[in-house]
Amino acid sequence: MAVTSQELRPGADLGGTLTARQSWSRLPAWLRRVIILAVAVAVWELYVKAAHVSHLVFASPYAVARSFVSGWLDGQIAGATGVTLEALAIGMAIGIGSAIVFTVLATWTTVGQDALMMFTSMLNPLPSIAILPLAIIWFGLNEKALVFVVANAVVWPIAINVTTGFRTVNTTLLMVGKNLGLRGWRLVRDVLLPAALPYIISGVKVAWAFAWRTIIASELVFGTAGGSGGLGYFINKSQYFLNIPDVFAGLVTIAVIGIIVEVGFNMLERRTVIRWGMQATS
Amino acid sequence: MTIALQPDLGYSPLYIVEQEGWLKKALPNVNVKWQVLNSGSAIETGMITNHIQVGAGGIAPFLLGVNKGVGWKLLSSLDEENLWLVCKPNIKSLKDITSTDRISVVAPTSIQAIDLKKAAKTVLGNPNALDPNMVILSHPVSYQAFKAGRTTCALDAPPFEQEEVAAGGHVVTSSYQLFGTSTFNSTFVLTKYYQSHQQELKILVQQIKRAVNLLNSDPKKAATIIAAYEKGKLSEADALKDLTVKGTHWTIVPHGYLTYAKFMHSIGLISSVPRSMSSIELPTLKATPGN
Amino acid sequence: MKNQQSDVSSRSQPDVKAKEDGPVTSSAPLLSVEHVKISYRLKNTLVQAVDDATFTVMPEEKVMLIGPSGCGKSTILKAVAGFIEPVSGRISFAGSTNITPGPDRAVVFQEFDQLFPWRTVLDNVVYPLRVTGRSKPEAMAQATTFIEMVGLGPARTRFPHQLSGGMKQRVAIARALALGPPMLLMDEPFGSLDAITRTRLQGDLNRLAERAKVALLFVTHSIDEALLLGHRVVVLQGAPSTVAAVVDVRDINGPDDPHYRSIRRSLEDLLGAPGEEEPDGGN
Ligand SMILES: Nc1ncnc2c1ncn2[C@@H]1O[C@H](COP(=O)(O)OP(=O)(O)OP(=O)(O)O)[C@@H](O)[C@H]1O
Numbered sequence A: 001m002a003v004t005s006q007e008l009r010p011g012a013d014l015g016g017t018l019t020a021r022q023s024w025s026r027l028p029a030w031l032r033r034v035i036i037l038a039v040a041v042a043v044w045e046l047y048v049k050a051a052h053v054s055h056l057v058f059a060s061p062y063a064v065a066r067s068f069v070s071g072w073l074d075g076q077i078a079g080a081t082g083v084t085l086e087a088l089a090i091g092m093a094i095g096i097g098s099a100i101v102f103t104v105l106a107t108w109t110t111v112g113q114d115a116l117m118m119f120t121s122m123l124n125p126l127p128s129i130a131i132l133p134l135a136i137i138w139f140g141l142n143e144k145a146l147v148f149v150v151a152n153a154v155v156w157p158i159a160i161n162v163t164t165g166f167r168t169v170n171t172t173l174l175m176v177g178k179n180l181g182l183r184g185w186r187l188v189r190d191v192l193l194p195a196a197l198p199y200i201i202s203g204v205k206v207a208w209a210f211a212w213r214t215i216i217a218s219e220l221v222f223g224t225a226g227g228s229g230g231l232g233y234f235i236n237k238s239q240y241f242l243n244i245p246d247v248f249a250g251l252v253t254i255a256v257i258g259i260i261v262e263v264g265f266n267m268l269e270r271r272t273v274i275r276w277g278m279q280a281t282s
Numbered sequence B: 001m002t003i004a005l006q007p008d009l010g011y012s013p014l015y016i017v018e019q020e021g022w023l024k025k026a027l028p029n030v031n032v033k034w035q036v037l038n039s040g041s042a043i044e045t046g047m048i049t050n051h052i053q054v055g056a057g058g059i060a061p062f063l064l065g066v067n068k069g070v071g072w073k074l075l076s077s078l079d080e081e082n083l084w085l086v087c088k089p090n091i092k093s094l095k096d097i098t099s100t101d102r103i104s105v106v107a108p109t110s111i112q113a114i115d116l117k118k119a120a121k122t123v124l125g126n127p128n129a130l131d132p133n134m135v136i137l138s139h140p141v142s143y144q145a146f147k148a149g150r151t152t153c154a155l156d157a158p159p160f161e162q163e164e165v166a167a168g169g170h171v172v173t174s175s176y177q178l179f180g181t182s183t184f185n186s187t188f189v190l191t192k193y194y195q196s197h198q199q200e201l202k203i204l205v206q207q208i209k210r211a212v213n214l215l216n217s218d219p220k221k222a223a224t225i226i227a228a229y230e231k232g233k234l235s236e237a238d239a240l241k242d243l244t245v246k247g248t249h250w251t252i253v254p255h256g257y258l259t260y261a262k263f264m265h266s267i268g269l270i271s272s273v274p275r276s277m278s279s280i281e282l283p284t285l286k287a288t289p290g291n
Numbered sequence C: 001m002k003n004q005q006s007d008v009s010s011r012s013q014p015d016v017k018a019k020e021d022g023p024v025t026s027s028a029p030l031l032s033v034e035h036v037k038i039s040y041r042l043k044n045t046l047v048q049a050v051d052d053a054t055f056t057v058m059p060e061e062k063v064m065l066i067g068p069s070g071c072g073k074s075t076i077l078k079a080v081a082g083f084i085e086p087v088s089g090r091i092s093f094a095g096s097t098n099i100t101p102g103p104d105r106a107v108v109f110q111e112f113d114q115l116f117p118w119r120t121v122l123d124n125v126v127y128p129l130r131v132t133g134r135s136k137p138e139a140m141a142q143a144t145t146f147i148e149m150v151g152l153g154p155a156r157t158r159f160p161h162q163l164s165g166g167m168k169q170r171v172a173i174a175r176a177l178a179l180g181p182p183m184l185l186m187d188e189p190f191g192s193l194d195a196i197t198r199t200r201l202q203g204d205l206n207r208l209a210e211r212a213k214v215a216l217l218f219v220t221h222s223i224d225e226a227l228l229l230g231h232r233v234v235v236l237q238g239a240p241s242t243v244a245a246v247v248d249v250r251d252i253n254g255p256d257d258p259h260y261r262s263i264r265r266s267l268e269d270l271l272g273a274p275g276e277e278e279p280d281g282g283n
């Protein structure tokens, strides 16, 4: 656990004249990002205009924005996003549930720990998408296969992180909890879980990143059903139909969701582990 | 000149041209590269970005590209094949399909996908009625999935459809039944490229024609060449069986393009129907215009 | 080594009083530690930390545990708190030999990281009170009083990572004191404080113990601190340790006391000075 302090930014507020670098770093972070994004979009638009790239290869930001808006308005992207997020949510829920079972077994029994170690070292390095063919054989050509693949992507990073979190909980804190007469679930809820929170959050973060990549990749490969395909399928289909702006709009949607979730995690961390000076320093 | 094709016996005329080195002999000064790509969409992208000069693919993606302004035209057709919708015995008609049933096609824009939409429109009154049941699987995977009972129906191509029937399926409808005899695969080039390479392309079409003639006149010899091309993955006997499947006809003359185009237009997949065949085919076909 | 049960050091000192003179001798001991031996399991070997510890703490009595670093003082405290089970011997507390952790022996640990990082200073003190059944307003009032007492009123909304080591230790002290247990177990609680704060808190602890009628088992390195706070001093020797002596110091009234120097000297001898652990000797 590291002691945090305010971000120390070299060059800021040291008095004297303001250099360009200083005035840039004085802008709020969000504004700096917006400016970078705006410049990137402008360069993109200019490139598309100046280089005469085929509209079948590369879409201009304007075309993408139009596709994005109309895709959300007519429900196409919204529907696809819904399908993806639903499978993702179910898969993550199952993955987290199984991770909890594994964690409990691994924290309180040596056999459980050994089993978890073995499974994790075997299955965690495997890109979850690699088991898609197996999942299809086991579950059929339906959403269940996707859910399974996502659950598999989620369960190992969470189980291993939370187990590590529990196993490395400061013994003094545990003694303090016991000294207050806390036992069983109360001790877990009031001491063990918050103490392991940095690991839990980083586990869920890693799991989310795995799950998100996995489901999009699976949908790209697997295509699922045309009428109820997710974002990956939307992109794939748009590419087949040479609707390149739609391909980009799908990618933008993926990026935006990624950013929203990232911001959510940041907020959660700022309100918890960072505020408490507990964030794991890796 | 890079020529791209897909791993499917429907491209046999091109296999023969490559295997026999006919183009190399006819065009000794042209550096010809043959490239096998797994997806029609990859070939399409390669052509748009000018990495591939001659592409081969199905009728529907070609028409879609025309409509989207890819700027390509037909160089030659390769074959006509009857594509079967093979279903489990309990599916007597498409009306028996329920929401949990899966129907596999090779790509969302494949000729098979269009056939399925036509069947849905004819039988169920709505071309998109079967979209929720549609899954995208390559032919070999589709066959495996059908055999394993993961899918209820499969709409592939020879020889997979024959295997599917052998595995207990039955033919519910077929592309010839839905659209009449029509081209399966063809070759196409960007008009821009054609204008600067007319001579070479004319020679290429001659070689394709030669291969087509061989396939029609001496399938046994053709099978030997194909078996050699497949380097042991396919026996001569199997090749012969696959090349001479009933309903398959080798020809460089395109058929059925406008019929497909009209249907694709009617369900909103393309915004306009080509005015005439001559607007989508190159002069290489002028002697034997298609429809 | 001669293992004395006696209250007087082996080297007889004129200033050392017999424990029978104490004010609390009439009742039964609140805590009794009898021939306790404690080992830690390290991989496959046993590390013996305490060889033979015997002493008692009467209700309201303040007993100091003193001994060189690594001799097993914290270990004994943890055994009394119920975190470690002795290999042999017997511990009984309030008449029971079933020693499990509980708030009736509130502990102030030696380690700095004994506060819940996710709770503010105030919450760290309020939470134990709530857990042990105090109502919310009562817990708030109690917590505030003790936080003020350790001088952390202005820091009560801070999180532990925003405190210095000594401030954290003071919060832990406030937390234990606020619980008002029959017995306090404190492991070098003032070790990291500056001399002034230490003196003030020593005074506070003395007054509080008086008022709250709390028994105290207090680990220290400092002879002066032991003399200032203790009724009796348990001197540990060796590693694994044994009790070298139990010295009654309740009648010593501070450094001005005529007996102070001589009793201090005898304790130093017991601890095997000159190479004493803590040359500055507390305050
Ligand atoms: N968890 C543990 N595992 C193994 N050995 C331990 C453990 N804790 C303490 N010991 C050993 O037990 C002995 C006594 O340790 P203890 O912490 O009780 O000493 P102490 O008297 O409190 O020392 P200090 O004054 O430095 O705090 C030491 O030799 C130490 O190495």
Ligand SMILES: [Mg+2]
Pocket (backbone or CB within 6 Å): C073, C074, C075, C110, C187
């Ligand atoms: Mg200690």
